[in-house]
Amino acid sequence: MTRGRVGLAVLFVAIAAALAWVLFAGVPRWAARATTRPATTASTPAAPGRRIKARLFYVAESGQKLAGTEREVAYGEGTIEQAKEIVEAQIAPSVEPFVSAIPPGTTLRAIYLAPGGEAFVDFSGDISRAHPGGTLNELLTIYTIVDALSANLPAVTSVQILVDGKEVDTLAGHVDLRRALTRNLDIVE
Amino acid sequence: MYIPDTRNVPSASLRGTPSGASIYVAALGGKKASLAPERLPTLAGGLRDIELVEWDRAQLRYLDVSTRLADLMREQFQGHVPLDTQQVFTSGPLRVLESANMPAVLVEIGYLTNPDQERQLTGQEFQNTFAQAIIDTILRFRDYLDQNPERR
Numbered sequence: 001m002t003r004g005r006v007g008l009a010v011l012f013v014a015i016a017a018a019l020a021w022v023l024f025a026g027v028p029r030w031a032a033r034a035t036t037r038p039a040t041t042a043s044t045p046a047a048p049g050r051r052i053k054a055r056l057f058y059v060a061e062s063g064q065k066l067a068g069t070e071r072e073v074a075y076g077e078g079t080i081e082q083a084k085e086i087v088e089a090q091i092a093p094s095v096e097p098f099v100s101a102i103p104p105g106t107t108l109r110a111i112y113l114a115p116g117g118e119a120f121v122d123f124s125g126d127i128s129r130a131h132p133g134g135t136l137n138e139l140l141t142i143y144t145i146v147d148a149l150s151a152n153l154p155a156v157t158s159v160q161i162l163v164d165g166k167e168v169d170t171l172a173g174h175v176d177l178r179r180a181l182t183r184n185l186d187i188v189e
Numbered sequence: 190m191y192i193p194d195t196r197n198v199p200s201a202s203l204r205g206t207p208s209g210a211s212i213y214v215a216a217l218g219g220k221k222a223s224l225a226p227e228r229l230p231t232l233a234g235g236l237r238d239i240e241l242v243e244w245d246r247a248q249l250r251y252l253d254v255s256t257r258l259a260d261l262m263r264e265q266f267q268g269h270v271p272l273d274t275q276q277v278f279t280s281g282p283l284r285v286l287e288s289a290n291m292p293a294v295l296v297e298i299g300y301l302t303n304p305d306q307e308r309q310l311t312g313q314e315f316q317n318t319f320a321q322a323i324i325d326t327i328l329r330f331r332d333y334l335d336q337n338p339e340r341r
Contacts, residue, residue, distance in 0.1 A: 134297065135213055135283065135297055136211060139280050142281070143280075170284050173285075174283055174284055174285065175281050175282060175283060175284065176245065176282040176283070176287060179282075181282070184281065186216070186280050187280045
């Protein structure tokens with residue numbers, strides 16, 4: 001065997017070894033990293049048992065304003081997950097002495113957050129169908145949601161309420177819901 | 190002035206305890222400065238200063254005078270018809286008010302969830318008193334505008 005042939009054989013063995021390493025070690029490691037990456041960027045469900053304090057809003061004793069109260073709600077990773085937890089806690093049936101301005105049976109369908117901080121909160125049609133009516137009650141219902149999100153989540157600058165996935169004019173004929181609303185402190189005691 | 194349809198008049202309280210009439214004035218974001226006129230071409234030729242405003246924000250230029258109307262109404266109601274403790278609300282973008290291209294308030298005359306008031310609301314005497322108070326308010330408001338023509 002000539003010296004050149006020996007060199008060629010060594011080179012061939014080296015390339016084969018490198019290919020084998022890429023095939024049996026490098027690719028599996030890359031694949032493992034690739035499959036775990038989305039989990040770090042996707043929204044993570046709330047850690048079981050972990051809770052935070054949030055300011056929720058209920059009808060004040062006078063019946064004419066909202067009163068804020070600090071309650072524990074489930075922790076959610078990221079703004080959207082936390083917004084879901086806050087709204088779920090806010091629309092849950094209230095326990096004495098609290099009175100909720102959210103019509104019974106209302107469920108949360110989805111929450112979206114636009115880059116500018118505009119939150120779109122999509123409720124089931126019960127929020128409109130089961131609403132008792134009246135301008136004041138409508139204001140209380142709407143600002144319960146708007147204030148709960150904007151008071152607890154600095155990233156939320158305004159809130160637009162959707163019903164069954166669609167934009168609506170009003171819930172019960174009075175308050176314009178065709179655009180996002182900002183936090184309203186006048187209606188809170 | 191806009192008096193809403195019968196679907197929600199009188200109103201129902203979530204607490205059941207309030208009573209009395211409520212008067213609402215629209216609360217709209219934005220400033221009157223945004224109503225500065227623009228010089229635009231007209232169909233007949235030439236230019237004209239035209240104040241452009243979104244249809245659903247027409248009430249913006251009348252918020253001050255609408256608030257005055259609400260105050261006059263509150264004064265007129267006092268001693269004649271029961272008022273709730275809050276009396277005048279300026280709490281949100283009210284659909285029936287924000288497009289009104291004129292002074293406008295929304296009046297809800299009482300709470301059906303209050304049994305005493307429910308009986309009162311169905312009585313003709315109360316209804317006549319209430320209607321008269323609204324008429325008297327409109328007359329006082331007309332006089333106010335006559336004395337303050339710059340607010341028209």
